[in-house]
Amino acid sequence: MSLDQADPAALPAAGPATRKTGRAAGGAAGRRGHDRRAGRWWTPWLFLAPALLLFLYFKFIPMVSALTMSFQDVQPYLGNRWVGTENYATVLQSDGFREAAWHTVVLAAGQTAGSMALGLALALLMEGQGRRLGFVRSAAFLPVVVPIAVVAELWRIMYHPTSDGMLNSILGLVGFGPSGFINDPDSSMASIMVTGIWRGAPYDMMIFLAGLTSVDRGLYEAAKVDGASRLQRVWHVTVPGLRSVFSILFILAAIRGLRVFTEVFLLTNGGPDGSTEVVMTLIYKLGLEQNRLGVGAAGAVLLFIATLILTVVVHLLRRRESK
Protein backbone atom coordinates (compact mmCIF):
# COMPACT_ATOMS: atom_id res chain seq x y z
CA MET A 1 0.00 0.00 0.00
CA SER A 2 1.43 3.32 -1.06
CA LEU A 3 1.64 6.26 1.26
CA ASP A 4 -0.85 8.25 -0.77
CA GLN A 5 -3.50 5.62 -0.43
CA ALA A 6 -3.02 5.59 3.31
CA ASP A 7 -4.12 9.19 3.41
CA PRO A 8 -7.79 9.44 2.51
CA ALA A 9 -7.77 13.23 2.64
CA ALA A 10 -5.20 13.42 -0.17
CA LEU A 11 -7.21 11.36 -2.65
CA PRO A 12 -10.19 13.57 -3.54
CA ALA A 13 -7.93 16.54 -4.11
CA ALA A 14 -5.60 14.63 -6.40
CA GLY A 15 -8.43 12.89 -8.28
CA PRO A 16 -10.01 15.64 -10.42
CA ALA A 17 -6.70 17.18 -11.33
CA THR A 18 -5.40 13.91 -12.70
CA ARG A 19 -8.51 13.37 -14.78
CA LYS A 20 -8.53 16.84 -16.31
CA THR A 21 -4.98 17.33 -17.49
CA GLY A 22 -3.73 13.88 -18.26
CA ARG A 23 -0.45 12.25 -17.55
CA ALA A 24 2.05 15.11 -17.15
CA ALA A 25 -0.16 16.99 -14.70
CA GLY A 26 -0.90 13.72 -13.02
CA GLY A 27 2.71 13.57 -12.04
CA ALA A 28 2.43 17.09 -10.65
CA ALA A 29 -0.68 16.19 -8.72
CA GLY A 30 1.06 13.15 -7.44
CA ARG A 31 3.88 15.29 -6.26
CA ARG A 32 1.42 17.67 -4.67
CA GLY A 33 -0.13 14.75 -2.90
CA HIS A 34 3.33 13.80 -1.77
CA ASP A 35 3.96 17.38 -0.64
CA ARG A 36 0.79 17.22 1.35
CA ARG A 37 2.06 14.19 3.17
CA ALA A 38 5.51 15.57 3.49
CA GLY A 39 3.90 18.84 4.58
CA ARG A 40 2.85 16.98 7.69
CA TRP A 41 6.35 17.32 9.04
CA TRP A 42 5.63 20.88 10.00
CA THR A 43 2.40 20.11 11.89
CA PRO A 44 4.19 19.62 15.25
CA TRP A 45 6.26 22.71 14.64
CA LEU A 46 3.11 24.73 14.02
CA PHE A 47 1.79 23.61 17.41
CA LEU A 48 5.14 24.38 19.01
CA ALA A 49 5.63 27.72 17.29
CA PRO A 50 4.07 30.00 19.94
CA ALA A 51 6.07 28.40 22.74
CA LEU A 52 9.33 28.39 20.82
CA LEU A 53 8.90 31.98 19.67
CA LEU A 54 8.23 33.17 23.22
CA PHE A 55 11.13 31.17 24.60
CA LEU A 56 13.38 32.56 21.89
CA TYR A 57 12.43 36.15 22.65
CA PHE A 58 12.31 36.04 26.42
CA LYS A 59 14.72 33.27 27.43
CA PHE A 60 17.28 32.45 24.75
CA ILE A 61 17.94 35.90 23.29
CA PRO A 62 18.23 37.38 26.81
CA MET A 63 20.62 34.59 27.80
CA VAL A 64 22.84 35.23 24.78
CA SER A 65 22.61 38.94 25.29
CA ALA A 66 23.52 38.56 28.98
CA LEU A 67 26.68 36.81 27.80
CA THR A 68 27.56 39.41 25.17
CA MET A 69 26.69 42.30 27.47
CA SER A 70 29.02 40.88 30.09
CA PHE A 71 31.94 41.42 27.70
CA GLN A 72 30.85 44.90 26.68
CA ASP A 73 30.62 48.41 27.94
CA VAL A 74 26.90 48.84 27.30
CA GLN A 75 25.95 52.34 26.23
CA PRO A 76 22.38 52.73 25.00
CA TYR A 77 22.18 54.85 21.81
CA LEU A 78 25.97 55.22 21.69
CA GLY A 79 26.78 51.68 20.69
CA ASN A 80 28.40 48.98 22.79
CA ARG A 81 32.13 48.63 23.09
CA TRP A 82 33.92 45.31 23.60
CA VAL A 83 35.95 45.36 26.75
CA GLY A 84 36.92 41.69 27.03
CA THR A 85 36.88 40.38 30.56
CA GLU A 86 37.07 43.81 32.14
CA ASN A 87 33.53 43.60 33.57
CA TYR A 88 34.33 40.28 35.20
CA ALA A 89 37.51 41.72 36.68
CA THR A 90 35.55 44.69 38.02
CA VAL A 91 32.95 42.43 39.58
CA LEU A 92 35.35 39.90 41.05
CA GLN A 93 37.67 42.53 42.47
CA SER A 94 34.96 44.66 44.04
CA ASP A 95 34.46 44.19 47.76
CA GLY A 96 30.78 44.93 47.30
CA PHE A 97 30.26 41.95 45.02
CA ARG A 98 32.31 39.59 47.15
CA GLU A 99 30.35 40.57 50.23
CA ALA A 100 27.07 40.23 48.34
CA ALA A 101 28.11 36.79 47.12
CA TRP A 102 28.96 35.75 50.70
CA HIS A 103 25.62 37.11 51.99
CA THR A 104 23.79 35.25 49.24
CA VAL A 105 25.49 31.97 50.12
CA VAL A 106 24.80 32.44 53.84
CA LEU A 107 21.17 33.34 53.19
CA ALA A 108 20.66 30.48 50.74
CA ALA A 109 22.29 27.95 53.08
CA GLY A 110 20.36 29.16 56.12
CA GLN A 111 17.02 29.28 54.36
CA THR A 112 17.54 25.91 52.69
CA ALA A 113 18.60 24.15 55.88
CA GLY A 114 15.98 25.89 58.01
CA SER A 115 13.12 25.26 55.61
CA MET A 116 14.02 21.62 55.14
CA ALA A 117 14.51 20.89 58.84
CA LEU A 118 11.31 22.63 59.85
CA GLY A 119 9.46 21.26 56.84
CA LEU A 120 10.46 17.69 57.72
CA ALA A 121 9.50 18.18 61.36
CA LEU A 122 6.11 19.56 60.35
CA ALA A 123 5.54 16.74 57.88
CA LEU A 124 6.37 14.08 60.49
CA LEU A 125 4.17 15.72 63.09
CA MET A 126 1.25 16.22 60.72
CA GLU A 127 1.34 13.08 58.62
CA GLY A 128 -1.88 11.16 58.41
CA GLN A 129 -5.57 11.60 57.74
CA GLY A 130 -8.40 13.43 59.38
CA ARG A 131 -10.36 16.58 58.76
CA ARG A 132 -8.81 18.58 61.61
CA LEU A 133 -5.32 17.65 60.48
CA GLY A 134 -6.15 18.62 56.90
CA PHE A 135 -7.33 22.01 58.12
CA VAL A 136 -4.14 22.65 60.10
CA ARG A 137 -2.02 21.60 57.13
CA SER A 138 -3.91 23.90 54.76
CA ALA A 139 -3.53 26.79 57.18
CA ALA A 140 0.18 26.09 57.53
CA PHE A 141 0.51 26.09 53.74
CA LEU A 142 -1.03 29.57 53.33
CA PRO A 143 2.30 31.48 53.51
CA VAL A 144 3.39 29.72 50.33
CA VAL A 145 0.53 31.12 48.27
CA VAL A 146 0.67 34.64 49.71
CA PRO A 147 2.46 36.95 47.24
CA ILE A 148 6.04 37.59 48.30
CA ALA A 149 5.47 41.36 48.27
CA VAL A 150 2.70 40.95 50.85
CA VAL A 151 4.88 38.68 52.98
CA ALA A 152 7.60 41.33 53.01
CA GLU A 153 5.27 44.22 53.90
CA LEU A 154 3.65 42.18 56.67
CA TRP A 155 6.98 41.11 58.21
CA ARG A 156 8.31 44.66 57.98
CA ILE A 157 5.56 45.71 60.33
CA MET A 158 6.00 42.67 62.56
CA TYR A 159 9.72 43.42 62.76
CA HIS A 160 9.11 46.93 64.10
CA PRO A 161 12.27 47.67 66.10
CA THR A 162 10.76 49.27 69.22
CA SER A 163 9.90 47.14 72.22
CA ASP A 164 6.18 47.43 71.50
CA GLY A 165 6.53 46.07 67.96
CA MET A 166 4.65 42.82 67.43
CA LEU A 167 7.55 40.35 67.50
CA ASN A 168 9.45 42.38 70.07
CA SER A 169 6.54 42.25 72.49
CA ILE A 170 6.47 38.46 72.08
CA LEU A 171 10.24 38.36 72.68
CA GLY A 172 9.65 40.56 75.72
CA LEU A 173 7.20 38.04 77.16
CA VAL A 174 9.92 35.40 77.25
CA GLY A 175 12.50 37.84 78.55
CA PHE A 176 14.43 38.78 75.42
CA GLY A 177 14.76 41.78 73.24
CA PRO A 178 13.98 44.29 72.04
CA SER A 179 15.75 43.40 68.81
CA GLY A 180 16.32 45.80 65.95
CA PHE A 181 15.56 42.94 63.51
CA ILE A 182 15.93 44.23 59.95
CA ASN A 183 17.13 47.63 61.17
CA ASP A 184 20.17 46.30 62.96
CA PRO A 185 23.17 45.10 60.91
CA ASP A 186 23.73 42.30 63.44
CA SER A 187 20.29 40.78 63.11
CA SER A 188 19.15 41.91 59.66
CA MET A 189 20.40 38.82 57.86
CA ALA A 190 18.88 36.44 60.40
CA SER A 191 15.58 38.30 60.17
CA ILE A 192 15.38 37.91 56.39
CA MET A 193 16.28 34.27 56.84
CA VAL A 194 13.44 33.73 59.31
CA THR A 195 10.96 35.32 56.93
CA GLY A 196 12.25 33.07 54.14
CA ILE A 197 11.95 29.97 56.30
CA TRP A 198 8.42 30.97 57.29
CA ARG A 199 7.47 30.91 53.63
CA GLY A 200 9.71 28.00 52.60
CA ALA A 201 9.06 25.44 55.35
CA PRO A 202 5.36 24.80 54.52
CA TYR A 203 6.31 24.22 50.89
CA ASP A 204 8.92 21.67 51.91
CA MET A 205 6.40 20.15 54.30
CA MET A 206 3.98 19.45 51.44
CA ILE A 207 6.68 17.77 49.37
CA PHE A 208 7.86 15.70 52.35
CA LEU A 209 4.25 14.66 53.04
CA ALA A 210 3.94 13.46 49.46
CA GLY A 211 7.22 11.57 49.86
CA LEU A 212 6.12 10.01 53.17
CA THR A 213 3.14 8.31 51.52
CA SER A 214 5.54 6.29 49.38
CA VAL A 215 7.56 4.90 52.30
CA ASP A 216 6.85 1.19 52.69
CA ARG A 217 4.47 0.62 55.62
CA GLY A 218 5.72 -2.93 55.97
CA LEU A 219 9.10 -1.59 57.04
CA TYR A 220 7.43 0.29 59.90
CA GLU A 221 5.84 -2.93 61.08
CA ALA A 222 9.14 -4.76 60.76
CA ALA A 223 10.91 -2.06 62.78
CA LYS A 224 8.22 -2.33 65.44
CA VAL A 225 8.60 -6.09 65.62
CA ASP A 226 12.33 -5.58 66.02
CA GLY A 227 11.59 -3.33 68.98
CA ALA A 228 12.80 -0.08 67.45
CA SER A 229 11.68 3.09 69.18
CA ARG A 230 9.76 5.77 67.30
CA LEU A 231 12.80 7.92 66.77
CA GLN A 232 14.86 4.95 65.63
CA ARG A 233 12.09 4.10 63.19
CA VAL A 234 12.11 7.64 61.78
CA TRP A 235 15.88 7.75 61.57
CA HIS A 236 16.49 4.29 60.08
CA VAL A 237 13.38 3.77 57.95
CA THR A 238 11.73 7.08 57.09
CA VAL A 239 14.72 9.32 56.49
CA PRO A 240 16.48 6.88 54.12
CA GLY A 241 13.15 6.44 52.31
CA LEU A 242 13.01 10.17 51.69
CA ARG A 243 16.48 10.44 50.18
CA SER A 244 15.36 11.50 46.70
CA VAL A 245 12.97 14.04 48.20
CA PHE A 246 15.86 15.54 50.15
CA SER A 247 18.01 16.05 47.08
CA ILE A 248 15.19 17.52 44.99
CA LEU A 249 14.19 19.92 47.76
CA PHE A 250 17.83 20.83 48.24
CA ILE A 251 18.28 21.81 44.60
CA LEU A 252 15.00 23.71 44.47
CA ALA A 253 15.62 25.59 47.70
CA ALA A 254 19.28 26.32 47.00
CA ILE A 255 18.53 27.79 43.57
CA ARG A 256 15.64 29.74 45.05
CA GLY A 257 18.06 30.99 47.70
CA LEU A 258 20.80 32.02 45.27
CA ARG A 259 18.44 34.06 43.13
CA VAL A 260 16.75 35.75 46.09
CA PHE A 261 15.66 39.28 45.27
CA THR A 262 12.17 40.44 46.18
CA GLU A 263 12.15 39.80 49.93
CA VAL A 264 15.55 41.45 50.37
CA PHE A 265 14.61 44.34 48.09
CA LEU A 266 11.44 45.02 50.08
CA LEU A 267 12.63 44.23 53.61
CA THR A 268 15.99 45.98 53.68
CA ASN A 269 17.07 46.77 50.09
CA GLY A 270 20.52 45.56 51.11
CA GLY A 271 20.81 47.68 54.24
CA PRO A 272 21.50 48.60 56.96
CA ASP A 273 25.13 49.32 56.03
CA GLY A 274 25.05 46.79 53.21
CA SER A 275 24.64 44.00 55.78
CA THR A 276 22.03 42.21 53.65
CA GLU A 277 23.16 43.12 50.14
CA VAL A 278 22.77 40.02 47.97
CA VAL A 279 23.90 39.41 44.41
CA MET A 280 20.53 40.13 42.82
CA THR A 281 19.91 43.40 44.67
CA LEU A 282 23.43 44.46 43.73
CA ILE A 283 22.85 43.55 40.06
CA TYR A 284 19.59 45.48 40.12
CA LYS A 285 21.34 48.54 41.51
CA LEU A 286 24.28 48.27 39.09
CA GLY A 287 22.11 47.72 36.05
CA LEU A 288 19.02 49.79 36.54
CA GLU A 289 20.01 52.49 38.98
CA GLN A 290 23.62 53.14 37.93
CA ASN A 291 23.15 51.99 34.32
CA ARG A 292 26.29 49.82 34.44
CA LEU A 293 24.58 47.09 32.44
CA GLY A 294 27.78 45.32 31.39
CA VAL A 295 29.03 44.92 34.96
CA GLY A 296 25.57 43.85 36.10
CA ALA A 297 25.41 41.27 33.31
CA ALA A 298 28.80 39.87 34.33
CA GLY A 299 27.46 39.44 37.87
CA ALA A 300 24.36 37.69 36.51
CA VAL A 301 26.46 35.30 34.42
CA LEU A 302 28.54 34.43 37.49
CA LEU A 303 25.35 33.78 39.45
CA PHE A 304 24.12 31.55 36.64
CA ILE A 305 27.37 29.58 36.65
CA ALA A 306 27.05 29.11 40.41
CA THR A 307 23.51 27.69 40.12
CA LEU A 308 24.61 25.48 37.24
CA ILE A 309 27.55 24.06 39.19
CA LEU A 310 25.34 23.44 42.21
CA THR A 311 22.73 21.59 40.14
CA VAL A 312 25.30 19.45 38.36
CA VAL A 313 27.11 18.56 41.58
CA VAL A 314 23.91 17.47 43.33
CA HIS A 315 22.89 15.40 40.30
CA LEU A 316 26.29 13.70 40.22
CA LEU A 317 26.15 12.95 43.94
CA ARG A 318 22.68 11.50 43.53
CA ARG A 319 23.76 9.30 40.65
CA ARG A 320 26.75 7.99 42.57
CA GLU A 321 24.61 7.29 45.59
CA SER A 322 21.98 5.36 43.65
CA LYS A 323 24.61 3.08 42.09
Add this chain to the structure above:
Amino acid sequence: MNAPTETALGLTESRSPGGRILKAVTYLLVLIVFAGPLLALLVSAFSHIKDPTQLSVIPSGATLDNFRIAFDQGVLAYLLNSFFVVGFGLLLQVAVSVLAGYALARKRFPGMTLVLVAILATLMLPEEILALPLSVILSDLPVVHFNLIGTLAGMIVPLGAWGFSILVMTEFMKDVPRELEEAARIDGAGDLRIFAQIILPMCKPALGVIGVFGFTMIWDQYLLPLLVSTDSSSYTLPLALRTLRIDPAVTPGVVMAASLLALLPSVIVFLFFQRSFVHGLSSGALKG
Protein backbone atom coordinates in the same frame (compact mmCIF):
# COMPACT_ATOMS: atom_id res chain seq x y z
CA MET B 1 0.32 -0.62 70.73
CA ASN B 2 -1.57 -3.03 68.51
CA ALA B 3 -2.87 -0.51 65.99
CA PRO B 4 -1.18 -0.73 62.59
CA THR B 5 1.58 1.80 62.09
CA GLU B 6 0.31 4.22 59.48
CA THR B 7 2.66 7.16 59.96
CA ALA B 8 6.35 7.50 60.60
CA LEU B 9 6.06 9.12 63.98
CA GLY B 10 2.81 7.44 64.97
CA LEU B 11 1.60 10.69 66.51
CA THR B 12 -1.57 11.00 64.46
CA GLU B 13 -2.95 7.59 65.51
CA SER B 14 -1.99 8.07 69.14
CA ARG B 15 -5.01 7.86 71.44
CA SER B 16 -3.21 8.14 74.77
CA PRO B 17 -3.77 11.31 76.85
CA GLY B 18 -0.14 12.33 76.38
CA GLY B 19 -0.40 11.89 72.64
CA ARG B 20 -3.59 13.92 72.50
CA ILE B 21 -2.06 16.81 74.40
CA LEU B 22 1.07 16.71 72.25
CA LYS B 23 -1.10 16.77 69.14
CA ALA B 24 -3.19 19.70 70.36
CA VAL B 25 -0.10 21.70 71.32
CA THR B 26 1.57 21.00 67.99
CA TYR B 27 -1.45 22.00 65.92
CA LEU B 28 -1.96 25.14 67.96
CA LEU B 29 1.67 26.15 67.63
CA VAL B 30 1.62 25.53 63.87
CA LEU B 31 -1.52 27.64 63.50
CA ILE B 32 -0.06 30.48 65.57
CA VAL B 33 3.24 30.57 63.70
CA PHE B 34 2.00 30.18 60.13
CA ALA B 35 -1.54 31.52 60.15
CA GLY B 36 -1.13 34.01 63.02
CA PRO B 37 0.69 36.71 61.02
CA LEU B 38 -1.92 36.45 58.27
CA LEU B 39 -4.67 36.76 60.84
CA ALA B 40 -2.94 39.90 62.13
CA LEU B 41 -2.93 41.23 58.57
CA LEU B 42 -6.64 40.51 58.22
CA VAL B 43 -7.56 42.13 61.54
CA SER B 44 -5.34 45.17 60.93
CA ALA B 45 -6.86 45.80 57.53
CA PHE B 46 -10.17 46.39 59.28
CA SER B 47 -8.82 48.35 62.28
CA HIS B 48 -7.70 51.90 62.91
CA ILE B 49 -3.94 51.43 62.97
CA LYS B 50 -1.80 54.51 63.10
CA ASP B 51 1.64 53.01 63.60
CA PRO B 52 3.29 49.61 63.21
CA THR B 53 3.22 48.81 66.93
CA GLN B 54 -0.56 48.46 66.81
CA LEU B 55 -0.51 45.42 64.55
CA SER B 56 -2.57 42.87 66.42
CA VAL B 57 -4.63 39.73 66.08
CA ILE B 58 -7.20 41.10 68.52
CA PRO B 59 -9.90 43.10 66.71
CA SER B 60 -10.49 46.59 68.06
CA GLY B 61 -13.44 48.26 66.37
CA ALA B 62 -14.20 47.34 62.78
CA THR B 63 -13.80 49.95 60.08
CA LEU B 64 -13.61 50.17 56.32
CA ASP B 65 -11.61 53.42 56.43
CA ASN B 66 -8.39 51.67 55.40
CA PHE B 67 -9.98 50.41 52.21
CA ARG B 68 -11.51 53.82 51.48
CA ILE B 69 -8.12 55.52 51.83
CA ALA B 70 -6.49 52.75 49.81
CA PHE B 71 -8.98 53.30 46.99
CA ASP B 72 -8.30 57.04 47.17
CA GLN B 73 -4.64 56.17 46.62
CA GLY B 74 -5.51 54.38 43.40
CA VAL B 75 -5.43 50.81 44.69
CA LEU B 76 -8.42 49.89 42.55
CA ALA B 77 -6.51 50.81 39.39
CA TYR B 78 -3.51 48.72 40.55
CA LEU B 79 -5.82 45.82 41.31
CA LEU B 80 -7.36 46.10 37.83
CA ASN B 81 -3.85 46.15 36.31
CA SER B 82 -3.05 42.97 38.26
CA PHE B 83 -6.24 41.29 37.08
CA PHE B 84 -5.54 42.34 33.49
CA VAL B 85 -2.03 40.89 33.65
CA VAL B 86 -3.07 37.65 35.31
CA GLY B 87 -6.13 37.22 33.05
CA PHE B 88 -4.40 37.65 29.73
CA GLY B 89 -1.16 36.13 30.97
CA LEU B 90 -2.90 32.95 32.08
CA LEU B 91 -4.92 32.75 28.86
CA LEU B 92 -1.76 33.03 26.79
CA GLN B 93 0.18 30.62 29.00
CA VAL B 94 -2.50 27.92 28.94
CA ALA B 95 -3.01 28.25 25.17
CA VAL B 96 0.72 28.05 24.50
CA SER B 97 1.12 25.08 26.85
CA VAL B 98 -1.70 22.94 25.45
CA LEU B 99 -0.55 23.53 21.86
CA ALA B 100 3.05 22.68 22.65
CA GLY B 101 1.98 19.75 24.83
CA TYR B 102 -0.04 18.28 21.94
CA ALA B 103 2.96 18.33 19.61
CA LEU B 104 5.32 16.86 22.21
CA ALA B 105 2.95 14.18 23.46
CA ARG B 106 1.20 13.00 20.31
CA LYS B 107 3.81 13.47 17.58
CA ARG B 108 7.20 12.06 16.79
CA PHE B 109 9.44 14.29 14.77
CA PRO B 110 13.13 14.93 14.27
CA GLY B 111 14.36 17.55 16.71
CA MET B 112 11.87 16.62 19.43
CA THR B 113 14.58 15.74 21.95
CA LEU B 114 16.25 19.06 21.26
CA VAL B 115 13.01 20.91 21.95
CA LEU B 116 12.52 19.01 25.22
CA VAL B 117 16.07 19.79 26.29
CA ALA B 118 15.55 23.45 25.43
CA ILE B 119 12.38 23.57 27.53
CA LEU B 120 14.13 21.89 30.46
CA ALA B 121 16.95 24.41 30.08
CA THR B 122 14.52 27.32 30.44
CA LEU B 123 13.36 25.76 33.70
CA MET B 124 16.91 25.58 35.03
CA LEU B 125 17.47 29.20 34.11
CA PRO B 126 16.35 31.49 36.94
CA GLU B 127 14.52 34.42 35.42
CA GLU B 128 16.18 36.83 37.83
CA ILE B 129 19.47 36.26 36.05
CA LEU B 130 17.92 37.42 32.78
CA ALA B 131 16.50 40.58 34.33
CA LEU B 132 18.93 43.10 32.85
CA PRO B 133 19.03 41.83 29.25
CA LEU B 134 15.28 41.28 29.40
CA SER B 135 14.71 44.92 30.26
CA VAL B 136 16.89 45.93 27.29
CA ILE B 137 15.09 43.55 24.94
CA LEU B 138 11.64 44.63 26.10
CA SER B 139 12.45 48.21 25.24
CA ASP B 140 13.14 47.19 21.62
CA LEU B 141 12.04 43.71 20.62
CA PRO B 142 14.37 42.23 17.99
CA VAL B 143 12.97 42.18 14.40
CA VAL B 144 9.55 43.68 15.23
CA HIS B 145 10.92 46.69 17.17
CA PHE B 146 8.12 47.09 19.67
CA ASN B 147 8.79 48.92 22.90
CA LEU B 148 6.94 47.13 25.68
CA ILE B 149 8.44 49.13 28.56
CA GLY B 150 5.70 50.90 30.48
CA THR B 151 2.97 48.64 29.09
CA LEU B 152 1.06 45.84 30.74
CA ALA B 153 1.79 43.71 27.65
CA GLY B 154 5.45 43.82 28.68
CA MET B 155 4.51 42.03 31.93
CA ILE B 156 2.39 39.45 30.10
CA VAL B 157 4.23 38.13 27.05
CA PRO B 158 7.49 37.14 28.80
CA LEU B 159 5.36 34.77 30.95
CA GLY B 160 3.49 33.32 27.97
CA ALA B 161 5.67 30.23 27.67
CA TRP B 162 6.37 28.40 30.92
CA GLY B 163 8.29 25.14 30.79
CA PHE B 164 6.50 23.72 33.84
CA SER B 165 3.05 24.03 32.26
CA ILE B 166 4.22 22.62 28.95
CA LEU B 167 5.77 19.58 30.63
CA VAL B 168 2.68 18.96 32.77
CA MET B 169 0.47 19.09 29.66
CA THR B 170 2.85 16.84 27.73
CA GLU B 171 2.91 14.19 30.45
CA PHE B 172 -0.86 14.21 30.73
CA MET B 173 -1.59 14.17 26.99
CA LYS B 174 0.67 11.13 26.57
CA ASP B 175 -1.82 9.12 28.61
CA VAL B 176 -4.80 9.72 26.31
CA PRO B 177 -5.41 6.35 24.56
CA ARG B 178 -4.16 6.09 20.95
CA GLU B 179 -7.35 4.30 19.86
CA LEU B 180 -9.46 7.43 20.33
CA GLU B 181 -7.17 9.42 18.10
CA GLU B 182 -6.96 6.70 15.44
CA ALA B 183 -10.73 6.33 15.33
CA ALA B 184 -11.10 10.06 14.75
CA ARG B 185 -8.41 10.01 12.08
CA ILE B 186 -10.23 7.26 10.16
CA ASP B 187 -13.33 9.47 10.30
CA GLY B 188 -11.27 12.12 8.50
CA ALA B 189 -10.53 14.43 11.41
CA GLY B 190 -7.41 16.63 11.07
CA ASP B 191 -4.91 17.47 13.78
CA LEU B 192 -6.73 20.60 14.85
CA ARG B 193 -10.00 18.73 15.37
CA ILE B 194 -8.32 15.83 17.15
CA PHE B 195 -6.56 18.31 19.40
CA ALA B 196 -9.64 20.39 20.17
CA GLN B 197 -12.32 17.70 20.34
CA ILE B 198 -10.53 14.57 21.55
CA ILE B 199 -7.35 15.37 23.43
CA LEU B 200 -8.18 18.68 25.10
CA PRO B 201 -11.51 17.59 26.69
CA MET B 202 -9.69 14.68 28.32
CA CYS B 203 -7.10 16.92 29.93
CA LYS B 204 -9.31 18.83 32.34
CA PRO B 205 -7.38 17.74 35.47
CA ALA B 206 -4.11 18.88 33.91
CA LEU B 207 -5.73 22.16 32.85
CA GLY B 208 -6.65 22.63 36.51
CA VAL B 209 -3.05 22.09 37.57
CA ILE B 210 -1.49 24.46 35.05
CA GLY B 211 -4.27 26.99 35.63
CA VAL B 212 -3.70 27.11 39.38
CA PHE B 213 0.09 27.15 39.13
CA GLY B 214 0.06 29.68 36.31
CA PHE B 215 -2.22 31.96 38.28
CA THR B 216 -0.06 31.83 41.40
CA MET B 217 3.13 32.26 39.36
CA ILE B 218 1.85 35.32 37.48
CA TRP B 219 0.16 36.88 40.50
CA ASP B 220 3.38 36.59 42.50
CA GLN B 221 5.55 38.32 39.87
CA TYR B 222 7.54 41.20 41.24
CA LEU B 223 10.82 41.74 39.40
CA LEU B 224 9.27 41.67 35.92
CA PRO B 225 6.63 44.34 36.64
CA LEU B 226 9.36 46.30 38.41
CA LEU B 227 11.51 46.23 35.27
CA VAL B 228 8.65 46.99 32.91
CA SER B 229 6.68 49.69 34.72
CA THR B 230 7.82 53.26 34.33
CA ASP B 231 5.24 55.07 36.46
CA SER B 232 2.38 54.25 38.77
CA SER B 233 -0.15 53.97 35.92
CA SER B 234 1.29 50.57 35.01
CA TYR B 235 1.89 49.31 38.59
CA THR B 236 0.46 46.00 39.62
CA LEU B 237 -0.85 45.75 43.17
CA PRO B 238 2.24 44.02 44.63
CA LEU B 239 4.43 46.83 43.25
CA ALA B 240 2.12 49.49 44.60
CA LEU B 241 2.45 48.18 48.18
CA ARG B 242 5.95 49.60 48.43
CA THR B 243 4.86 53.00 47.11
CA LEU B 244 2.01 53.04 49.60
CA ARG B 245 4.33 52.19 52.50
CA ILE B 246 6.82 54.91 51.59
CA ASP B 247 4.06 57.53 51.50
CA PRO B 248 4.16 59.15 54.98
CA ALA B 249 0.47 59.99 54.83
CA VAL B 250 -0.47 56.32 54.56
CA THR B 251 -0.90 54.33 57.79
CA PRO B 252 0.12 50.66 58.15
CA GLY B 253 -3.58 49.81 58.32
CA VAL B 254 -3.97 51.04 54.75
CA VAL B 255 -0.94 49.04 53.62
CA MET B 256 -2.47 45.97 55.25
CA ALA B 257 -5.81 46.62 53.55
CA ALA B 258 -4.08 46.81 50.17
CA SER B 259 -2.04 43.70 51.09
CA LEU B 260 -5.25 41.85 51.88
CA LEU B 261 -6.56 42.69 48.40
CA ALA B 262 -3.27 41.46 46.95
CA LEU B 263 -3.31 38.12 48.76
CA LEU B 264 -7.03 37.27 48.58
CA PRO B 265 -7.11 36.17 44.91
CA SER B 266 -4.26 33.70 45.30
CA VAL B 267 -5.55 32.38 48.62
CA ILE B 268 -9.04 31.93 47.15
CA VAL B 269 -7.63 30.12 44.13
CA PHE B 270 -5.57 27.90 46.44
CA LEU B 271 -8.51 27.03 48.70
CA PHE B 272 -10.82 26.23 45.79
CA PHE B 273 -8.33 24.21 43.78
CA GLN B 274 -6.35 22.75 46.66
CA ARG B 275 -6.44 19.27 45.17
CA SER B 276 -4.96 20.40 41.84
CA PHE B 277 -2.40 22.40 43.73
CA VAL B 278 -1.15 19.64 45.98
CA HIS B 279 -1.29 17.14 43.12
CA GLY B 280 0.82 19.34 40.85
CA LEU B 281 3.23 20.16 43.64
CA SER B 282 3.99 16.58 44.56
CA SER B 283 4.02 15.10 41.06
CA GLY B 284 5.99 17.99 39.60
CA ALA B 285 8.62 17.94 42.30
CA LEU B 286 8.97 14.23 42.78
CA LYS B 287 9.36 13.30 39.15
CA GLY B 288 12.65 15.12 38.70
